[in-house]
Amino acid sequence: MKKVKIAYAYTAFSFLAIAMVLSPNIAGIWDSSPSYMYIPMPSSLSGYFIRYINITTGQGSNLKLNITIPYSNEYQSTSLQVLSDQGYSKHEDYNRTWITFQISSSTSIELKYSFSSKAFSYPVSRYNSLNNSYIPSYLKEKYLGDEYLFGNEVIMPEMFKEITKKIVGNNTNVFDEEKAIYDYIVKNFKYKITYTLNNLPNSAWKTYQMGVGDCVELSFLYVSMARSIGIPAWVEFGWLYTTQTWAEHAWVGTVIPTREGIVRGIIDLTEEVGTSDLGIGFFVRDPFRLLEWVDDGNSSHLTNYYTLLSGETRGNFYAPVEKIIPSSVNFGQYSLFPLPSYSLDPFIFRLIIVAVASLIIYYVVRRKGL
Incomplete structure (x- = not known):
């Protein structure tokens, strides 16, 4: 027997x-x-919203208004429709598509953004991650340097080299190094809009000194720290659906080399900064965001993206006033998405x-x- x-x-x-x-x-x-921890969220989000831009300027002005069109890719499908009757021209360059309106007097522009976005949890963990020697050289050449916005240095890896070394400690794989930077910022910084008088974000170093920042400033900080230890990282710009409306937003894009290949993912510091630290914003893409432009490491291109309005004005001129109307939002079925920070050995x-x-x-x- x-x-x-x-x-x-x-x-x-x-x-x-x-x-x-x-x-x-x-x-x-x-x-x-x-993972042994999951987060519930809609598997997708679809609908549209209306964006109004009002410009007050004197007759005979010569202004250009540039509007970036969101991407359509594996995570989202988008379209931009001009509802007002102004003429415009379309342009494509440096990984960006935008339309330009010629403004000669006060006007109001109405835009309709239609979208479909899906949630995703990236297949990374501390157990399948490799060290940064496995990151392709073309990414390092593109995303390890300084960057300037309107001539002001905002991403500055060299300033953070020793600071970041202490943060990551003895961690050797990229997942653990990036998670250590994420944990440090989430635990030691708070969300606050602190723009300069010119309505521009502060530099990574200024944000580090102040201990507060908004989505762009915290992203500059993370990118500077990651680049300082040889990990390519960049800022991604777009829109975020929050409290029943849409607002401009920014988050970090970066890579983790794994045994299965290079994984490109996102990190959103604002998900938890100043509150919890569950890794909700670490390599998890919720469906509430629309990607508009990925920083390509070129300072001129970053400045161009930030240039909403340019040219000469006549008479009384006031900064553009914007209004967003969330006309329609449809949630997909709720699903459980694994948090990479809690992967099981x-x-x-x-x-x-x-x-x-x-x-x-x-x-x-x-x-x-x-």
Whole structure:
């Protein structure tokens, strides 16, 4: 009888091993490191919103109003429709598409943004991450330097080199290094709009000294720290749906090299800064955002993106006044998305699989009365 039990167990494990070899899905489960913490959120968001821009200027002005069109990519589908009757021209350059209105007197422009966006949790963890020597050189050449906005240095890796080394400590893989920077900012900074008199964001160093910043300033800070230790990072600009309306927003884009290849993901410091630190903003993309432009590391292009209005004015001129009307929003079905910060050790996960399989085999053998 004992030999029969051993034979049953051996046969069951043999079938399991064969199935894992032949089935990519099962083998993938065996090699994965699932998260033990999940966040519920809509799987998608769709609808449209209306953006009004009112410009007051004297007759005979020569102004250009530049409006960037959001991307359509694997995470979102968008379109921009001009509802008012002004003429415009369309341009494409440096990873950006925009339309330009020629303004000669006071006017009001009405735009309709239609969108469909989906949520995603990026397949990264401390267990599949490699060190930054595995990051392609073209990304390092593009995203490790300083950047300037209207001539003012805003991203400054060299200033943060020693500071960031202390933050990441003895961590050696990119996931742990980036998570250490995320944790540091979330725990030690607070969200606050602190723009200069020219309505421009403060530099990464100024934000570091003040201990507060908005989405752009905190992103400048993170990008500066990541670049200081050789990790390519950049700022992504777009829109965020919050409290039943849409607002301009910014977050961090970066990469983590894994055994399965390079993973491009996002980090949003404003998800938790000054509150909790559950990793909700770390390599998790909610459906509430629309990506408009990805910084390409070129300071001139960054300044151009920030240049909403340019040219010569006549008579009385006032800064553009904007109004957003969230006309329609449809939520997709709520789903649970894993938080990469809580990935389970693959070795522990395999032990659990083996233990469960053994219990099932034991139960089957007992039922057979062997």
